[in-house]
Amino acid sequence: MEFIDTHTHSSDKSYEGEEEIVIARALAAGVSHMLEADVDSSEREAMFSLCRKHRDCLHPMLGLYPGSVDRNWREELSEVEKHDRTGVVAIGEIGLDYHFSIEFKEEQKEAFLAQLELASSWDLPVNIHLRDATEDFFSIIASTANLHLRGNLHAFSGSAETFKRLSRYGDWYVGIGGVLTFKNAGIAEEIKNIPLDRILLETDAPYLAPTPHRGERNESSLIPVIAEKLAGLKGVSLEEVAEATTKNAKQLFAI
Numbered sequence: 001m002e003f004i005d006t007h008t009h010s011s012d013k014s015y016e017g018e019e020e021i022v023i024a025r026a027l028a029a030g031v032s033h034m035l036e037a038d039v040d041s042s043e044r045e046a047m048f049s050l051c052r053k054h055r056d057c058l059h060p061m062l063g064l065y066p067g068s069v070d071r072n073w074r075e076e077l078s079e080v081e082k083h084d085r086t087g088v089v090a091i092g093e094i095g096l097d098y099h100f101s102i103e104f105k106e107e108q109k110e111a112f113l114a115q116l117e118l119a120s121s122w123d124l125p126v127n128i129h130l131r132d133a134t135e136d137f138f139s140i141i142a143s144t145a146n147l148h149l150r151g152n153l154h155a156f157s158g159s160a161e162t163f164k165r166l167s168r169y170g171d172w173y174v175g176i177g178g179v180l181t182f183k184n185a186g187i188a189e190e191i192k193n194i195p196l197d198r199i200l201l202e203t204d205a206p207y208l209a210p211t212p213h214r215g216e217r218n219e220s221s222l223i224p225v226i227a228e229k230l231a232g233l234k235g236v237s238l239e240e241v242a243e244a245t246t247k248n249a250k251q252l253f254a255i
């Protein structure tokens, strides 16, 4: 069986010195590709350098994370625009996050829109981080319908209705991770009404480890735990989940 982790951070500081072991464990678990989400200039080079070392299985994204948008966002954005695009599979993670602060709300919106335009001009999919900003997100997505964007909402925790609404504006998928396995997670109900051909697997490691590892450092090798849970909820075999989500990821990210 083959799996793809469509959103992870294998070069995160929490893996320092253990990156090779963590990647080897993922490969051994059947996770053939890992998509590395970009955050900002403080972490970008470590991520790209790990990806260069593992060209066949680690693929970089490029983008400015909404939580990193502050006074210097224009400078950060220009770093993104002039970065080497070799091997880049998506613009991400980009989006809106009003959860911890709305201080730079307007700047977040501007940075998000600029990066959607960038994705369109580079003909790349987008990997979106969205938290507590659904209405602003939809007004931006509606305003960019002419860009024919494609991509996914990573760590999706919305409703099947929200996904349906999004699907009107382009070619969209949802990224499903460890939260699916958490007790009382709303997404476990909602995912039943989102078709398997629109679902991607992801860890967002080192965060959001699935049950029974909740609270521990997460890693890509735990993708099959999430897949198993999804198979149960969908009433299909683990093989079917592996096959469908791998096909979806290969199609969207052109791997």
Ligand code: NI
Pocket: 007, 008, 009, 037, 093, 204
């Ligand atoms: Ni992330």
